[in-house]
Amino acid sequence: MxxxxxxxxxxxxxxxxxxxxxxxxxxxxxxxxxxxxxxxxxxxxxxxxxxxxxxxxxxxxxxxxxxxxxxxxxVPHATKESLTELLKTRCWIEEIGLRESIANGDNEWEERIVLAFHWLSQSEKSDDLVSGRSPSDLKWSKHHQGFHMALISACNSDILIDFCTQLQGRSFRYFNLAKISKYANRNELEEHRELKDATLERDAELAVSKLKKHYTTTHEILLTSDRFD
Amino acid sequence: MxxxxxxxxxxxxxxxxxxxxxxxxxxxxxxxxxxxxxxxxxxxxxxxxxxxxxxxxxxxxxxxxxxxxxxxxxVPHATKESLTELLKTRCWIEEIGLRESIANGDNEWEERIVLAFHWLSQSEKSDDLVSGRSPSDLKWSKHHQGFHMALISACNSDILIDFCTQLQGRSFRYFNLAKISKYANRNELEEHRELKDATLERDAELAVSKLKKHYTTTHEILLTSDRFD
DNA sequence: TAACCTAATTTTATCGACAATATGAACACA
DNA sequence: TGTGTTCATATTGTCGATAAAATTAGGTTA
The missing domain is CATH 1.10.10.10 (Winged helix-like DNA-binding domain superfamily/Winged helix DNA-binding domain)
Structure with missing residues (x-):
């Protein structure tokens, strides 16, 4: 153990x-x-x-x-069905958080996003691309989670933020269980950049579609794993 | 105590x-x-x-x-601000549950709604209208909660349902703390009937607007209470 | 009087032992 | 061989006492 x-x-x-x-x-x-x-x-x-x-x-x-x-x-079982449910629900709820934040976010919110993206992109660059599961993964994960939380951090609902945190935690588990390199045929940095830009330009429709695309892509990659029941 | x-x-x-x-x-x-x-x-x-x-x-x-x-x-503090946040969040999340259910609900879902509404209307009728806080309130509350849960029960996300249950519990507390008769200038039975009918006719837009109106009205009534911090 | 320190009291957090329940193995019987 | 029963073992759930921490009260000094 x-x-x-x-x-x-x-x-x-x-x-x-x-x-x-x-x-x-x-x-x-x-x-x-x-x-x-x-x-x-x-x-x-x-x-x-x-x-x-x-x-x-x-x-x-x-x-x-x-x-x-x-x-x-x-430890809870991990099935493809529950992963699908999880990501679906996460899309629903984070969409709300993102739309509300785009509608209400102030300067400090924008700053949080800019900073979170900065640190995320730093850790993505510095990661070595071969050994998918490096010790730095945990650091990258923290920045990744921080970035996504920053996006919704101006939704004016601590309850919603708590829900998102929970969903993020569970998603994180599936991500780790899948044991798939996060660089599998994918430019995450670019995805995040587009998401950030659309958000800061207050283009809710575009931002939401980028966010959903981002999660859907993750979902599809994870589903190729045979590590779940 | x-x-x-x-x-x-x-x-x-x-x-x-x-x-x-x-x-x-x-x-x-x-x-x-x-x-x-x-x-x-x-x-x-x-x-x-x-x-x-x-x-x-x-x-x-x-x-x-x-x-x-x-x-x-x-015991958590109860403020008007957190009540507002709570109801806002509840509207967001139940809207999703309702839309998804309307899109995906099967016959059994419709039956659950019909039955839940039946029992709700029974207990609303039988309640005596003078003593707002009667012992039968708890029964009515159970039916009321059951009805709202039935509406979203076909959303195909146990996670979302669990979130709704949590929000419902917290809302229930504010309702009880406010100590306002639920018949204050309001025909709840009719509100519920319209909500039920719109849902069963799969008119998502109408159903959602009825749902939000329902909660907004509750919200406004509760805010008149001076029982919160 | 007000601010500060110290000791007594209250309250929370933890420990180690015990009780209740569930699990698994050995055995009897068809 | 397969099925059911009994008893030993392992595991969860609870208790009462103790340790650690916070709160309160009293007293001292400016």
Whole structure:
């Protein structure tokens, strides 16, 4: 069982366990369907009964782990069907966030996008193109997620933003599980640039179509993977 | 502190506590901002330390209670601003659910709507119109929620349905906190009927506009309440 | 009086043991 | 061989006590 090493001193053990376990699930280190036995987790993550149980409870409430009453916890299954549902839903909801942001976004919103794109493009360039799964992936992922969140960050609904964060996390897991190099026949930097430009020009229709295209392409690539049930 | 009485034998204490506490928060028996001290809850709900803590953890992960690290849990504040955000977001997301359902719904979906409307109209008629907050309210609420969920139940996204359920729960709390008779100058039965008819006739534009009008009217009524911060 | 420090109290977070439940293996029987 | 039953084991769920952290109250000084 893969385990994240304890990093910075978290406020308390439960939250620390929560974050590390979430990380290990979303990065795909813990495999779909794998059972999460309390006893083993306590050893692996070097914490106690109560904090780990609390972490699992919180994760299950957010759909990051699956729970069966009196039967324990496990890593959610990953099927092509649920991936399709996930991406479809993500398109629906991020479209709203993007349209609202384009309608309401202020200067600071534009700045957030410009900066997020800058860091994304930096990390895309510096990535080495051969070894798809390099250690820098995590950094790229953070920038990628940051960019997409910046786009919708002016929608004036923390609730919607939270939903998008959840969907992003789940998508991230499928991306990692698929084990496909993100450079497979694709110029993501250019896709992101076009998306950024359309957004900053407040061309909602174009921006939304770029966004959907972006996700649809990802979807199609991921579906070629045979790593799902 | 108000407390739900233990009802049917729940699978385990943690889940039972979860549901009862959720109920007491959403019905407004526990007031916004009220601190949820573990010790008191254990006495009130007649359960142990661990199950109650687990219930609180799960509730906080879903935004039903607020948590501050090392400072405990409390009932979320209720402000007019967050109510506005909530209803806005709900309109956005349920619109999607409704449009998708209208596009994809099958016969069973139509049957669910017909039945849900039937029970809703029954409980609306039988409610006595004077005492706004009658014990039958909870029954009406269940039917009301059931009707709105039926409308979107053919959207083919369990994720979206789960989001709608969450938003519905939070809206329900504001409704209860406002303490406004639901018959204030309003014919809800007729609103629901028009919404149902437009939906069953697969007139997406009309149905969506009826839905939004329905929620906007609710919103305006709730905003007249002075029960929020 | 107001600001600040310190100690007592309250409250949250965690631990280790125990109870309840589910799982799996061995065995009897058709 | 296949099916059902019983008992041992493993796993989840709960309890009561303790440790850690925050809050409160009292007292001291300017």
């Amino acid at each position: 893969a385990v994240s090493t304890a990093s910075s001193k978290e406020p308390n053990q439960a939250s620390s366990a929560y974050e590390r376990l979430e990380q290990d699930i979303l990065t795909g280190h813990l495999k779909p369907g794998e059972r999460l036995r309390l006893k083993e987790l306590i050893v692996s993550y070097n914490t106690g009964n109560s904090p780990m149980r609390e972490a699992l409870s919180r994760l299950s409430a957010r759909g990051i782990v699956t729970r069966e009453e009196n039967r324990g916890f496990s | 108000a407390v739900s009485t233990a009802s049917s034998k729940e699978p385990n204490q943690a889940s039972s506590a979860y549901e009862r506490l959720e109920q007491d928060i959403l019905t407004g028996h526990l007031k916004p901002g009220e601190r949820l001290r573990l010790k008191e809850l254990i006495v009130s709900y007649n359960t142990g330390n661990s199950p109650m803590r687990e219930a609180l953890s799960r509730l906080s992960a879903r935004g039903i209670v607020t948590r501050e690290e090392n400072r405990g849990f409390s």
